[in-house]
Amino acid sequence: MFDKILIANRGEIALRIHRACHEMGIQTVAVHSTADADAMHVRLADESVCIGPPAARDSYLNVPAIITAATVTNADAIHPGYGFLSENASFASIVEEHGIVFIGPSPDHIRLMGDKIASKGKIRELGLPVVPGSDGPMESEAEARRLADGIGYPVLIKASAGGGGRGMRVVNAPGEMAEKLSQTRAEAGAAFGNSAVYIEKYLSRPRHIEIQVLADADGNVIHLGERDCSLQRRHQKVLEEAGSPALNDAQRRDIGQQVRSAVQRFGYRNAGTIEFLYENGAFYFIEMNTRLQVEHPVTEAITGIDIVREQIRIAAGAPLAYTQDEITFSGHSIECRINAESPDLFVPSPGRVTDYHPPGGLGVRVDSALYSGYTVQPHYDSLVSKLVVHGATRNECLMRLRRALEEYVIGGIETTIPLHQHIVEQADFVNGDYDIHWLERMMAGAAGSAG
Numbered sequence: 001m002f003d004k005i006l007i008a009n010r011g012e013i014a015l016r017i018h019r020a021c022h023e024m025g026i027q028t029v030a031v032h033s034t035a036d037a038d039a040m041h042v043r044l045a046d047e048s049v050c051i052g053p054p055a056a057r058d059s060y061l062n063v064p065a066i067i068t069a070a071t072v073t074n075a076d077a078i079h080p081g082y083g084f085l086s087e088n089a090s091f092a093s094i095v096e097e098h099g100i101v102f103i104g105p106s107p108d109h110i111r112l113m114g115d116k117i118a119s120k121g122k123i124r125e126l127g128l129p130v131v132p133g134s135d136g137p138m139e140s141e142a143e144a145r146r147l148a149d150g151i152g153y154p155v156l157i158k159a160s161a162g163g164g165g166r167g168m169r170v171v172n173a174p175g176e177m178a179e180k181l182s183q184t185r186a187e188a189g190a191a192f193g194n195s196a197v198y199i200e201k202y203l204s205r206p207r208h209i210e211i212q213v214l215a216d217a218d219g220n221v222i223h224l225g226e227r228d229c230s231l232q233r234r235h236q237k238v239l240e241e242a243g244s245p246a247l248n249d250a251q252r253r254d255i256g257q258q259v260r261s262a263v264q265r266f267g268y269r270n271a272g273t274i275e276f277l278y279e280n281g282a283f284y285f286i287e288m289n290t291r292l293q294v295e296h297p298v299t300e301a302i303t304g305i306d307i308v309r310e311q312i313r314i315a316a317g318a319p320l321a322y323t324q325d326e327i328t329f330s331g332h333s334i335e336c337r338i339n340a341e342s343p344d345l346f347v348p349s350p351g352r353v354t355d356y357h358p359p360g361g362l363g364v365r366v367d368s369a370l371y372s373g374y375t376v377q378p379h380y381d382s383l384v385s386k387l388v389v390h391g392a393t394r395n396e397c398l399m400r401l402r403r404a405l406e407e408y409v410i411g412g413i414e415t416t417i418p419l420h421q422h423i424v425e426q427a428d429f430v431n432g433d434y435d436i437h438w439l440e441r442m443m444a445g446a447a448g449s450a451g
């Protein structure tokens, strides 16, 4: 096992990784920007190294500085967390070239999943259902129109280098194709340096359901069930649940088995998430995330498995500590992402936290790097806390969530706690009756049934 791990991240996820390390008897190295000298992740770690000025590109994305920090502290491995360098194949390969273990999949698996056309082709080949559409990039308007005529309008043009909602356009009729194709191409070329685009049937009211997997170096793969991440705004997830209110046990077992066998044939290693759109009882693959995800705690809550510990064990060459038969799903879990933003307009609200009183009690977990007197920085993502609640049933989970939201005090800055308090009172949400557009419809004042 490793003696020392460098955590190439900040905020709540750096704390989360530190906790797993210390439970395993592993020392930690924090890296930080000059703006984060007083951050909780720096205070908690055994050692820390300043890697640059506040801007992420100069610090948390500064590959030479991070490699140097790992080398001078003699770290055995680097955990990238989420965001920043976590899905950067060239970073993963540079880490390995320096004789340091990258806690994640191989650079080749990261690279392949970063190319949305290639990943879709591979996933189809591995036998998972994909959205009907083009097999490769669209070379011309004529080709795009022929294809769209075949699958039926509306269709969606997506950038191959995009993902997470960047670089997409809906085409409602053939007459719109030429303009939207050239707009999406130009935008993708400018944003990603890759103008390749592809076409899919547009699903109008899907849910976003993703399956968590763990795979060891010996080719053992387990799935840890699904998360429903449909509650989102502008491609930012707001609240996630495990399990999905839309699935029953048989459906969960079925999609879980399909994903397991695909991931095994793929030769994938470490933690991964296969994202699907789910509409009218059918799953359609959209993307694979080759990192630890923000919302992993809801899966931990219902399975009792420490996903970060398993990531570290797998990276050290240990076999999975669980077989699929040993995985059981217990109760229901919901995570609220609490951002330092105004709850109605989502304007960032950095500043000094004057009072901090997190909720507690049975079934309540708070992953946050906040403390009273901490100053939330304007340079980074506005996620400041994840409130994760577990209950024996979804209803118990909801009651506990309302109670925990009511207890939570974060003074001095605005947060999205009031937004969550509003969401958990909505009949559609209580009934589990929502899709990926529901929150935006609700905020526009006309939620209605998700149908």
Ligand code: MV4
Binding pocket: 131, 156, 163, 164, 165, 166, 200, 201, 202, 203, 204, 208, 230, 232, 235, 277, 286, 287, 436
């Ligand atoms: C789609 C879609 C509808 N039809 N693909 C957005 C982010 C990227 N991961 C894929 N996305 C979508 N792809 C087809 N064929 C709708 C979305 C989408 C979405 C997906 C997941 C979560 C939130 C979303 C919000 C808007 C659109």
